[in-house]
Amino acid sequence: MYRLYQMQDSGNCYKVRLLLNQLQIPCECIEIDILSGESRTDTFLEKNSNGRVPTLQLDEQTYLPESNAILWYLAEETPFLPQDKLARARVLQWMFFEQYSHEPFIATSRFWISILQQEDNFADQIAAKRSGGEAALGVMNRHLQDNDYFAANQYTIADIALYAYTHVAEEGNFQLAPYPAITTWLTRVQSQSWHIGLLDPIA
Amino acid sequence: MYRLYQMQDSGNCYKVRLLLNQLQIPCECIEIDILSGESRTDTFLEKNSNGRVPTLQLDEQTYLPESNAILWYLAEETPFLPQDKLARARVLQWMFFEQYSHEPFIATSRFWISILQQEDNFADQIAAKRSGGEAALGVMNRHLQDNDYFAANQYTIADIALYAYTHVAEEGNFQLAPYPAITTWLTRVQSQSWHIGLLDPIA
Numbered sequence: 001m002y003r004l005y006q007m008q009d010s011g012n013c014y015k016v017r018l019l020l021n022q023l024q025i026p027c028e029c030i031e032i033d034i035l036s037g038e039s040r041t042d043t044f045l046e047k048n049s050n051g052r053v054p055t056l057q058l059d060e061q062t063y064l065p066e067s068n069a070i071l072w073y074l075a076e077e078t079p080f081l082p083q084d085k086l087a088r089a090r091v092l093q094w095m096f097f098e099q100y101s102h103e104p105f106i107a108t109s110r111f112w113i114s115i116l117q118q119e120d121n122f123a124d125q126i127a128a129k130r131s132g133g134e135a136a137l138g139v140m141n142r143h144l145q146d147n148d149y150f151a152a153n154q155y156t157i158a159d160i161a162l163y164a165y166t167h168v169a170e171e172g173n174f175q176l177a178p179y180p181a182i183t184t185w186l187t188r189v190q191s192q193s194w195h196i197g198l199l200d201p202i203a
Numbered sequence: 204m205y206r207l208y209q210m211q212d213s214g215n216c217y218k219v220r221l222l223l224n225q226l227q228i229p230c231e232c233i234e235i236d237i238l239s240g241e242s243r244t245d246t247f248l249e250k251n252s253n254g255r256v257p258t259l260q261l262d263e264q265t266y267l268p269e270s271n272a273i274l275w276y277l278a279e280e281t282p283f284l285p286q287d288k289l290a291r292a293r294v295l296q297w298m299f300f301e302q303y304s305h306e307p308f309i310a311t312s313r314f315w316i317s318i319l320q321q322e323d324n325f326a327d328q329i330a331a332k333r334s335g336g337e338a339a340l341g342v343m344n345r346h347l348q349d350n351d352y353f354a355a356n357q358y359t360i361a362d363i364a365l366y367a368y369t370h371v372a373e374e375g376n377f378q379l380a381p382y383p384a385i386t387t388w389l390t391r392v393q394s395q396s397w398h399i400g401l402l403d404p405i406a
Contacts, residue, residue, distance in 0.1 A: 062289070064292055096269040100302045
């Protein structure tokens with residue numbers, strides 16, 4: 001059975017749980033308290049030298065980090081990843097967009113405000129993340145005005161990757177009301193079979 | 204023929220040119236001056252709503268952005284991307300590492316120092332990028348102490364992705380002498396067939 005080293009509150013970790021649940025693949029979840037340094041111990045760095053969660057243990061000796069690489073690994077040969085070459089590149093296009101143009105703004109703001117609960121202490125950093133986060137939501141909204149999903153006209157791991165931190169964007173003070181195509185898409189994602197929420201266990 | 208919207212100095216764009224050259228695929232390169240806003244015009248935003256280069260035009264109507272998604276698209280079914288499922292996930296692991304844990308520190312510092320030539324004006328931002336960049340180089344060096352390449356024991360697009368900004372890290376004031384396994388790997392990458400440098404045209 002897979003073992004997922006994770007933090008329940010983390011959107012990056014939630015991505016993996018959501019896909020595992022939708023694939024009906026059982027997994028043991030091991031909570032790693034990154035706030036107390038548990039992802040930087042020598043023991044953990046042997047699993048992932050970059051010291052981050054999620055890290056998925058595949059077998060006794062094999063650990064796979066990077067949330068979107070884990071999604072790809074689990075989704076290969078399933079309906080969550082299309083077969084067509086351009087469609088697969090589109091899935092990756094949006095997953096790289098998520099890690100470069102979305103997560104560093106929206107997830108980071110949420111981390112300071114709702115996980116650390118230190119909005120005042122990080123006021124300057126939060127302000128510096130505002131325009132990048134709004135730009136990412138604007139790009140998503142424009143795409144979703146003409147498309148039900150991000151790639152291949154179907155629900156894929158690109159939607160899972162982008163849903164994880166978008167659906168809790170308001171916890172980072174990014175209001176979603178100005179982005180109606182996003183809010184409609186959030187409902188569309190939530191209506192998929194075997195959907196679970198951020199705080200739910202794998203069924 | 205492919206058409207690459209790009210900026211010659213950009214490591215993200217260089218990745219695509221390097222792979223195209225090594226695949227011996229011809230391509231027309233269109234220079235986009237991001238410094239004067241050419242990637243944010245209405246015309247360009249129709250090609251890539253995220254307003255970034257590289258963007259690869261595949262046919263009359265089809266544009267693919269995100270450097271690492273482009274690498275994946277071009278490398279499918281070639282020796283630059285392995286067939287094994289775990290090996291492919293490792294390629295993605297390192298490409299997501301590159302975009303999240305490496306590029307935002309090392310490429311951004313180089314941009315301020317060597318592209319904009321405004322090291323003094325961006326002194327605070329450059330200082331804030333120091334520890335993240337050193338951490339990324341440390342993770343790479345540890346991996347390369349035991350491995351010739353990043354994934355699958357062979358030269359792949361993960362090496363191309365990480366080479367692009369690492370080989371010019373010193374232009375962002377990141378010295379490579381403390382990372383001898385990286386400097387050996389740089390030479391190993393440069394020795395591959397059909398290698399070209401950052402400022403070279405596609406052959």
